[in-house]
Amino acid sequence: MPEVAIDAVVFDVLGTLVDEPAGIRAGIRELAPSLDDPRIEQLLALWQQHIDREQRRILDGARPFLPSDGLDLEAARLVAEAVGIDDPAAVTALASSGRRLAPWPDTVAGLARLAGRFPLIGLSNASRTALLGINAHAGLRWHQALSAEDVRTYKPDPAVYQLAVTVSGRPPERLLMVAAHAWDLRAAQHLGLRTAYVARPVGDPPTPSDRFDLYADHLADLADQAEQLVNA
Template structure:
């Protein structure tokens, strides 16, 4: 690949900067502290399967666009009784960061403009940032494109806001499918290993691979010397 010359770094949020399953688990456990771990995992699986399925239906044009807030509310109805649904649906705004996230973003922000690019709604991103204190210079929601990643229209949001050509942007994600979507629009890519991510296949070719954000920062500094 050509030399990595980057003018801005674009971050996936859910799973990459924050531990989404842990936040949903905590919400389910708070809902009913008597649940054992296996039951919590069953409910978490129901939640995740619903979100994945409905986002795919929207991408395929089977269902009209709905924000992540609406999909979270639907998922919560599969898990909670009517009195607790609204509270559980807000679990997606109280997700814990990975231990390297805050310091890693602060370090990277000293060298690059940082853009958050998420399938989460604008409202969810606001709540999440208030909860975690993520460092970015611009947060973009797929809601602005009225679709979900990996639709190219979502990545185009970052290209437009940055004012740079796609190859001057580095998309960072723990999900190989997300990075493939970014590559389709010409963005450079960096895979971050997370326990809840989607690891690369043997055929994937990303510009960088890092253990965490500190490792990514080290590699970007080296690439720009």
Template sequence: MPEPEIDALVFDVLGTLVDEPAGIRAGIRALDPALDEAGVERLLSLWQQHVECEQRRVRAGDRSYLSSDLLDREAAQLVAEAAGAEDPAAVATLARSGRRLPPWPDTAAGLARLAERFPLIGLSNASRTALLDLNAHAGLRWHQALSAEDARSYKPDPAVYQLAVAASGRPPERLLMVAAHAWDLRGAQELGLRTAYVPRPVGDPPTAADRFDLHADDLADLAGRLGK
């Protein structure tokens, strides 16, 4: 398949450029250092299931919009209760663990290389405040970073991808959405964006029915393909 002609790149952040579960695991271990790995994974799953469920409810109109900060606070409270932790300060610290996420090894160099040729837009379900902190912590460099908070919804709601279309001033077919989550790319496709899948250990792999414009091994491979 020939590489698409594009004017700008739109990047998912959580999972695609930073290891979100690793940051939350670190927060859970700090909350209760006595937990074994199975216990950490159980509490991580509790956090993730809560956030995913509540984001679905917001998209469906079953719950009024609330930011990722508040969803993380709810998830942290559930995890703390399950761990038997009662210190409010510890719960608040745990809630902020979603802002201290390590980048993948190829992230910084890959973004720098791609930024030499294309405008880069970050598009995240994280709130504006959280996005600022996690960008700084992970050393992410953008030409523009957009939060789903401005659409008062969550990906894969088309309204979130429309933020990138409006900010770029380009038609959607001239934008390339890059993500490690097939569900995210499907959402972008619905609005007409081109798509590039980059695998990550915490991502959502494509199914046999998915048809994305590009499949790259990592950001270096993506830069090489787009540089041809």
């Protein structure tokens, strides 16, 4: 166990606490019920590739900032076009599937347990409006939920992590960033936050060269480890 004390826990949301791919798959099935599973996976990949590419372009300054709602709508249009659907209402419904995301089985109980010991801060690339919908649909418990929209950029831009530092009023080394994405944790480390990797089926696993403070198989495991750091 590393010698580290924490005052608040900062959570990534998409993929870490909710199953984002499953929500989008469900939206694609609603759009075109006759599609088979391999085709749905192709369309899911099309959606994900668009989001990843356009967020990178925004980070690189190649296009103006657009909140996640706008990027989701662009992705939904691409998917709908790929299956020959041009109904605007159907496209809008598909775009909103990014807000109807189920929590992982351990998420709600794990957050409730941690919230009894630490202030919890959600930190997401989802827009403010999308984050509100995700939190409500999945039943996520926060003391504060922060969107990258507040700084008009996306993780892994340091400005997003600085949001959590500023809101907490604590030095970065007293915050524990939790994510299922190693890239997210590396960026948080660069700003001085402590880091905890939690394993998820859809995450970005650590490489052998990564050195995070905590490694957890699930949120109960994370809570067991984090509680030992109280008042350390």
